Amino acid sequence: MTRPARVIIDLDALRHNLSRVRNYAPDSKIMAIVKADAYGHGITRVARALADAHGFGVACLEEARQLREAGVDKQILLLEGPYSVEEMDDIQRYRLDMVIHHWFQVSLLDSAAITTPVHVWLKIDSGMHRLGFAPSEVGKVWRCLRKHQGVADNIRFITHLACANERENAMTRQQAEVFYKVTEPYRAEKSLANSAAVIAWQKYCLDWVRPGLMLYGVSPIDGQTGAMFDLKPVMSLESALISVKHLNRGDTVGYGASWRCPEDMPVGVVAAGYGDGYPRHARSGTPILVRGKPCALIGKPSMDMLTVDLRGCPEARTGDPVLLWGGKLPIETTAAHADTIPYELLCGVHKRLEIIEHGQQG
Numbered sequence: 001m002t003r004p005a006r007v008i009i010d011l012d013a014l015r016h017n018l019s020r021v022r023n024y025a026p027d028s029k030i031m032a033i034v035k036a037d038a039y040g041h042g043i044t045r046v047a048r049a050l051a052d053a054h055g056f057g058v059a060c061l062e063e064a065r066q067l068r069e070a071g072v073d074k075q076i077l078l079l080e081g082p083y084s085v086e087e088m089d090d091i092q093r094y095r096l097d098m099v100i101h102h103w104f105q106v107s108l109l110d111s112a113a114i115t116t117p118v119h120v121w122l123k124i125d126s127g128m129h130r131l132g133f134a135p136s137e138v139g140k141v142w143r144c145l146r147k148h149q150g151v152a153d154n155i156r157f158i159t160h161l162a163c164a165n166e167r168e169n170a171m172t173r174q175q176a177e178v179f180y181k182v183t184e185p186y187r188a189e190k191s192l193a194n195s196a197a198v199i200a201w202q203k204y205c206l207d208w209v210r211p212g213l214m215l216y217g218v219s220p221i222d223g224q225t226g227a228m229f230d231l232k233p234v235m236s237l238e239s240a241l242i243s244v245k246h247l248n249r250g251d252t253v254g255y256g257a258s259w260r261c262p263e264d265m266p267v268g269v270v271a272a273g274y275g276d277g278y279p280r281h282a283r284s285g286t287p288i289l290v291r292g293k294p295c296a297l298i299g300k301p302s303m304d305m306l307t308v309d310l311r312g313c314p315e316a317r318t319g320d321p322v323l324l325w326g327g328k329l330p331i332e333t334t335a336a337h338a339d340t341i342p343y344e345l346l347c348g349v350h351k352r353l354e355i356i357e358h359g360q361q362g
């Protein structure tokens with residue numbers, strides 16, 4: 001690749017973060033969440049590096065197929081279950097676990113030809129009101145699935161938390177209580193915790209935990225960074241300066257001429273923009289490291305380029321390395337400056353970027 005923008009993926013950091021999950025939840029099995037191309041990190045690369053996880057959670061059949069074709073033979077769960085009856089053949093062929101969150105999926109089981117009973121996770125809506133059966137319906141679905149020829153015996157229970165990222169939010173406890181109460185009569189494996197709950201609500205680490213974000217080294221708790229929990233960032237977005245200029249006080253920079261130099265000053269152009277996944281809504285002042293020194297975004301990022309205030313690194317020259325996030329520059333900070341969340345930045349990294357792996361491969 002001729003253009004200097006690239007993504008670095010640190011596989012050692014990824015494995016370190018998995019060991020952190022193990023420390024937080026020593027008695028739980030770990031389902032590593034690798035949907036959305038493993039939050040932009042590359043699904044097969046991540047699954048290979050995380051060979052010690054007990055299973056993987058994905059959003060769709062295509063993601064599951066990629067894992068099986070890469071030789072992953074662990075449990076794989078379709079977190080949203082099947083979307084249509086056509087998927088039932090492949091779910092059996094690839095030996096996939098599936099969530100059942102709605103009656104329409106029970107009817108898919110009825111209409112499919114099932115030769116190998118499917119492993120089912122019954123999803124309960126404990127209060128988030130996205131996917132899942134209302135608590136009052138759970139008994140009925142359970143009975144229906146238990147006697148269903150197409151369903152394996154070991155039905156599991158799963159629910160998802162709406163506010164676990166906010167330490168003080170009472171909703172997490174309320175949801176957990178609903179989940180405990182509804183599932184209490186059944187002997188079955190249970191799963192409640194996402195990354196935020198693994199860290200902030202350890203008593204909710206049940207038979208299975210389902211960490212995503214923390215595996216990638218990012219804090220699931222609002223207002224904190226991964227380093228505060230001894231997590232290591234896996235992804236770095238790097239590029240280089242392709243121009244350095246000295247502008248005069250009053251000169252404006254970039255589209256819309258939205259930023260004006262308050263004094264005579266050096267300004268750099270970095271080969272990275274929203275076409276790479278850098279957020280266009282990042283505000284002037286968003287931290288960027290040039291040669292490891294703190295500098296700041298100025299003006300609006302464009303598709304392939306963005307501009308940086310080089311007063312923090314006046315010695316900077318064309319070709320110098322630039323870090324946009326990762327390493328010593330938490331993506332949590334970049335996301336906050338762009339009014340978004342780290343999840344969106346990670347998932348939005350563009351396919352055109354060269355990806356370089358560091359660390360031992362799986």
Ligand SMILES: *Cc1c(COP(=O)(O)O)cnc(C)c1O
Pocket residue numbers: 033035079160193194195196210211212213214220
């Ligand atoms: C995405 C997802 C997770 C992982 O969430 P994180 O906040 O990234 O840890 C867990 N469970 C379900 C059902 C999910 O969809």
